[in-house]
Amino acid sequence: GENVEQHPSTLSVQEGDSAVIKCTYSDSASNYFPWYKQELGKGPQLIIDIRSNVGEKKDQRIAVTLNKTAKHFSLHITETQPEDSAVYFCAASTTDSWGKLQFGAGTQVVVTP
């Protein structure tokens, strides 16, 4: 089955700098890649997703890139702010937003003022 690896497990950045989280997946049939943000004591929140028919997607300060050949995708956060501090999870699915979702282990992002 699908295996998703996520790096790094922790990431500390200065406010205003960029943060990058990388995930690799094993199943070449995976075609949907969402990213979630989980704040302390809350459930995960979908922040951005990408399907395999595009290579990049942006939404304000966040962007996701996908390299299907290398089977990896990344989350980029620019101009980080303290409210970006959270745990971020990547995930992959072979059924284009439906069905089984395989999650990475998560990245704890800490933005220091």
Add this chain to the structure above:
Amino acid sequence: EAQVTQNPRYLITVTGKKLTVTCSQNMNHEYMSWYRQDPGLGLRQIYYSMNVEVTDKGDVPEGYKVSRKEKRNFPLILESPSPNQTSLYFCASLVRGGSYNEQFFGPGTRLTVL
């Protein structure tokens, strides 16, 4: 207000005592799912449902049951809980939108099995 609700939020029980965690969404979403979250392991999918009367196993279905008799509800049943099912559980619902899929997670249920 669009939301996913779970009950109870906290539960301490003993091994073997059947329990049900309820999940309800008011957004008319077709897709619902259950996850468990454990330190260092991230989120693991237990079961999911793509519509009424349609359920499928996720990655860790052993020891759990679900049902989807109506669109809004997706209860998680532990027939005979064991200590290794101590975890934080999340229910979620999803519908495909324009540029983004709308996905909502419930607030979580922290279960302790003694």
